[in-house]
Amino acid sequence: MARGRKPPTQADPVDFAGLRSYIGYMARQAQTAVFRDFARITEETGLTPGEFSLLTLIGANPGINQITLVTLHNLDKSTLSLAIRDLMRQELIERKKDSRDGRYYALRLTRQGALQLEKATALVEEQERKMDATLKAGERAQLLDMLRRLSKAFD
Amino acid sequence: MARGRKPPTQADPVDFAGLRSYIGYMARQAQTAVFRDFARITEETGLTPGEFSLLTLIGANPGINQITLVTLHNLDKSTLSLAIRDLMRQELIERKKDSRDGRYYALRLTRQGALQLEKATALVEEQERKMDATLKAGERAQLLDMLRRLSKAFD
DNA sequence: CCAATATAGTTTGACTTACAAACTATATTG
DNA sequence: CAATATAGTTTGTAAGTCAAACTATATTGG
Numbered sequence: 367m368a369r370g371r372k373p374p375t376q377a378d379p380v381d382f383a384g385l386r387s388y389i390g391y392m393a394r395q396a397q398t399a400v401f402r403d404f405a406r407i408t409e410e411t412g413l414t415p416g417e418f419s420l421l422t423l424i425g426a427n428p429g430i431n432q433i434t435l436v437t438l439h440n441l442d443k444s445t446l447s448l449a450i451r452d453l454m455r456q457e458l459i460e461r462k463k464d465s466r467d468g469r470y471y472a473l474r475l476t477r478q479g480a481l482q483l484e485k486a487t488a489l490v491e492e493q494e495r496k497m498d499a500t501l502k503a504g505e506r507a508q509l510l511d512m513l514r515r516l517s518k519a520f521d
Numbered sequence: 522m523a524r525g526r527k528p529p530t531q532a533d534p535v536d537f538a539g540l541r542s543y544i545g546y547m548a549r550q551a552q553t554a555v556f557r558d559f560a561r562i563t564e565e566t567g568l569t570p571g572e573f574s575l576l577t578l579i580g581a582n583p584g585i586n587q588i589t590l591v592t593l594h595n596l597d598k599s600t601l602s603l604a605i606r607d608l609m610r611q612e613l614i615e616r617k618k619d620s621r622d623g624r625y626y627a628l629r630l631t632r633q634g635a636l637q638l639e640k641a642t643a644l645v646e647e648q649e650r651k652m653d654a655t656l657k658a659g660e661r662a663q664l665l666d667m668l669r670r671l672s673k674a675f676d
Numbered sequence: 677c678c679a680a681t682a683t684a685g686t687t688t689g690a691c692t693t694a695c696a697a698a699c700t701a702t703a704t705t706g
Numbered sequence: 707c708a709a710t711a712t713a714g715t716t717t718g719t720a721a722g723t724c725a726a727a728c729t730a731t732a733t734t735g736g
Contacts, residue, residue, distance in 0.1 A: 380593060383581035388645065389652050389661065390555045391574060392668040397552040398595065399675040400545045416693080419546060426538035433713060438535060440553065442695050447715055449693090469702045469713040490543065497544050500670040506544065512664050513547040515655040520554040571722080588684060597724050602686055604722090624684040624731045680735090687728075692721100699716075706709085 389516070403493060411486040412456070418490065420449060421475065421483045424459055429472040431464070458482060544671070558648060566641040567611070573645065575604060576630065576638045579614055584627040586619070613637060 385391045404415050413421065423438065424430055432450060436443045450473070453459045458479035464470035475483065498506060540546045559570050568576065578593065579585055587605060591598045605628070608614045613634035619625035630638065653661060 380578070380585070380589065381581040383577050384642070385574060385577050386669070387665065388649055389664060389668075390559070390570070390645065390648060392665050392672075393548060393552045393555060394570065396668040396671040397548045399672045400548060402595070403675040404545070414692085415545070415549065419540060422538050422540050423535070426536040430535070431713075434535065440550075440557070441693095443714065444696075444716080445694055447713095451715085467703070467713090471714075487539070490545065493545060494543055497671055497674055500674045501667065505667060509544060509664070509667050510542065510547050512656065512660060513544075513551040514541070516551040516652055517547075517554045519652055519655045520558040569721080586684075596722090598685065599687080599725075600723055602684095606686085622684090622732070626685075678734100678736095681733085683732075684730085685728105686730100688726090690724090692723080694721080695719085697717090699714105701713085701715100703712075704710085706707100 393516070400493070400497075403496075407486060407489045407493065410489060411482055413482060413486045416449065417453060417458075418483075418486050420453065421458060421479060422487070424473050425475050425480060425483055428474045431470045431472065433470075435473075453479070548671070555648070555652075558651075562641060562644045562648065565644060566637055568637060568641045571604060572608060572613075573638075573641050575608065576613060576634060577642070579628050580630050580635060580638055583629045586625040586627065588625075590628075608634070 401415060407418075408414055419439070420435065423435060427434075432446055433443065436446050439446070450459070450461075454461070457476055459473055460476050461471040461473045464472050501509070556570060562573075563569055574594070575590065578590060582589075587601055588598065591601050594601070605614070605616075609616070612631055614628055615631050616626040616628045619627050656664070
């Protein structure tokens with residue numbers, strides 16, 4: 367073994383230019399790292415990151431409608447419509463027409479949905495602990511607050 | 522005007538459950554907010570966020586090859602191959618075979634690429650200043666450092 | 677030297693996520 | 707009741723991603 371190889375990539379150190387001083391760039395790097403790690407959770411539960419947060423919101427707010435979810439997540443309503451359809455097909459959520467206003471659906475978790483959400487939540491908490499390991503005391507709260515402010519900066 | 526409407530979405534406050542205490546969730550929210558805002562930059566320069574960071578890296582490291590970019594950005598080499606093809610078609614970069622090892626391409630910005638990058642960089646700096654407006658003194662450096670540590674947590 | 681193996685990069689196919697526009701259906705109000 | 711607004715669906719399109727099979731070039735043990 368061990369034939370036909372060369373130094374792993376570049377011998378010279380790479381110049382990141384200003385890239386690493388951009389919050390936009392670093393936020394993307396962090397976010398894609400988290401998502402790559404989430405693949406493990408997806409394997410075990412069948413839930414993608416987006417599905418996980420939708421189920422969490424529906425679980426905590428039974429009877430919530432799609433348009434509310436749309437504003438919370440800043441997605442297009444057509445995008446959400448497809449996501450909801452998939453969750454219905456997987457029988458993780460169910461819905462019925464609002465009796466007072468037939469334009470709305472009231473969304474709820476199914477028994478199976480609540481179960482899957484519970485499993486996924488445990489794994490997500492684990493993932494969060496892994497992140498905590500890289501943070502000092504108090505930094506988590508600070509980070510969350512800064513991220514919240516950043517999101518609001520572009521409203 | 523003003524007919525057939527109702528309260529904007531949900532009257533009751535929404536329960537975010539644990540969602541807002543998850544770094545994973547908040548990082549995604551912040552990142553998508555930044556990307557939505559980047560649309561303005563894309564309109565003016567024709568560059569997507571991914572193209573911007575590729576051009577920045579190529580600009581700062583003339584002669585860099587694709588496999589190095591792949592490891593820096595954690596993408597699949599096939600994904601990068603397509604991105605490079607598009608940048609070539611737009612004539613923002615050019616490449617020539619490494620004379621010592623014909624498997625490598627040496628990538629460089631074209632004159633046009635350097636120009637577009639310069640324009641986009643100015644707009645990105647502006648975007649960063651907008652984020653700074655939500656941060657207190659010293660927080661930017663702290664945030665960048667935490668994001669860097671998070672990325673490394675999942676290596 | 678050359679066969680075997682490793683590496684750089686491309687092509688193709690599939691999948692995911694997203695948005696926009698046109699549509700259906702229901703509700704409100706002048 | 708006609709006009710308008712809102713909730714949600716369908717369809718088309720595009721970007722971004724990965725994986726596998728492929729081409730081409732390079733290295734090295736025997």
